Amino acid sequence: xxxxxxxxxxxxxxxxxxxxxxxxxxxxxxxxxxxxxxxxxxxxxxxxxxxxxxxxxxxxxxxxxxxxxxxxxxxxxxxxxxxxxxxxxxxxxxxxxxxxxxxxxxxxxx
Amino acid sequence: xxxxxxxxxxxxxxxxxxxxxxxxxxxxxxxxxxxxxxxxxxxxxxxxxxxxxxxxxxxxxxxxxxxxxxxxxxxxxxxxxxxxxxxxxxxxxxxxxxxxxxxxxxxxxxxxxxxxx
Numbered sequence: 001x002x003x004x005x006x007x008x009x010x011x012x013x014x015x016x017x018x019x020x021x022x023x024x025x026x027x028x029x030x031x032x033x034x035x036x037x038x039x040x041x042x043x044x045x046x047x048x049x050x051x052x053x054x055x056x057x058x059x060x061x062x063x064x065x066x067x068x069x070x071x072x073x074x075x076x077x078x079x080x081x082x083x084x085x086x087x088x089x090x091x092x093x094x095x096x097x098x099x100x101x102x103x104x105x106x107x108x109x110x
Numbered sequence: 111x112x113x114x115x116x117x118x119x120x121x122x123x124x125x126x127x128x129x130x131x132x133x134x135x136x137x138x139x140x141x142x143x144x145x146x147x148x149x150x151x152x153x154x155x156x157x158x159x160x161x162x163x164x165x166x167x168x169x170x171x172x173x174x175x176x177x178x179x180x181x182x183x184x185x186x187x188x189x190x191x192x193x194x195x196x197x198x199x200x201x202x203x204x205x206x207x208x209x210x211x212x213x214x215x216x217x218x219x220x221x222x223x224x225x226x227x
Contacts, residue, residue: 033215042201042218043153087153098216100153 004101006088011107012078020073020086020104028093034062034073035087037103043087047073075106083108114219116202122225128190131222134183135204143216144177144187145201153201159185192226199223 003025012018024032031050035043049055049064049071061074073086085103092099115134123129135142143158157167162179170177174193179185189196203216 042220044218045215048215099155102152 004088004090004099006086006101006104008102009105009107011109012075014078014080014108014110016078017074017076018078018106020075020088020106022071022073022088022101024069024071024088024090024101026069026090026092029066029069029090030093031091032062032064032071033089033091033098034060034071035089035100036084037087038084046086078108080108080110082106114202114204114217116200116219116222118222119220120223120225122227123192124227125193126191127226128188129192129196129224129226131187131200131202131224133185133187133202133219135185135202136206136217137183139204139206139217140182141205141207141216142179142185143203143205144185145203145218146198147201147221148198156187189224192224194226197224197226 006022010018031048033048034046036046037043046060047055047057047062049062052064052066054061054063059076064071075082083106085105087103088101089098114136117132121129140161144156145153146156147153154169156169157177158165159179162182175189177187199221201221202219205216
């Protein structure tokens with residue numbers, strides 16, 4: 001099975017950088033995903049990591065360390081619209097289902 | 111593409127009634143997922159299908175829940191009888207395993223907000 005842990009809430013200032021951490025335990029790792037979910041809306045895909053290292057996509061980057069069971073999502077040049085919940089999800093080997101963490105609610109303040 | 115389509119968007123029903131939620135995945139996607147989201151439990155996978163065949167239904171809470179996928183463009187999640195604790199947002203998602211990219215991003219529908227009184 002999987003345990004996926006991430007902080008419940010975070011607050012940051014507009015224009016700043018914030019890092020959201022995710023730790024996981026899985027019997028067979030096959031990919032880690034980050035999703036953004038605004039209140040009352042569906043989750044939307046942000047990033048995917050299956051190999052160790054950093055994946056950069058514009059203002060968002062995601063890092064993975066498989067040996068440590070650890071990932072983080074880095075958001076740069078924060079904007080007010082980045083206020084949302086960020087969900088970490090892990091896929092197990094040979095399966096196509098994903099298990100989601102409880103999500104981190106990020107509040108960006110002026 | 112219109113994306114994943116779910117209906118209804120909102121459903122209010124009374125305890126004991128049958129509820130049917132509907133989903134149309136993105137055309138060409140061969141995986142379909144049903145999730146439930148509540149404040150207490152977060153986003154939970156209920157069941158998923160590959161090529162219309164149920165693969166893993168271990169997340170289905172109990173026998174009151176059932177899901178079908180009669181063809182590649184339609185799936186239903188049924189709750190019979192419904193109970194107040196079933197109140198949640200139910201999401202449908204679909205994906206296509208892109209082996210060349212090694213990723214299978216799931217695209218979520220807008221969700222159905224179910225309230226059981």
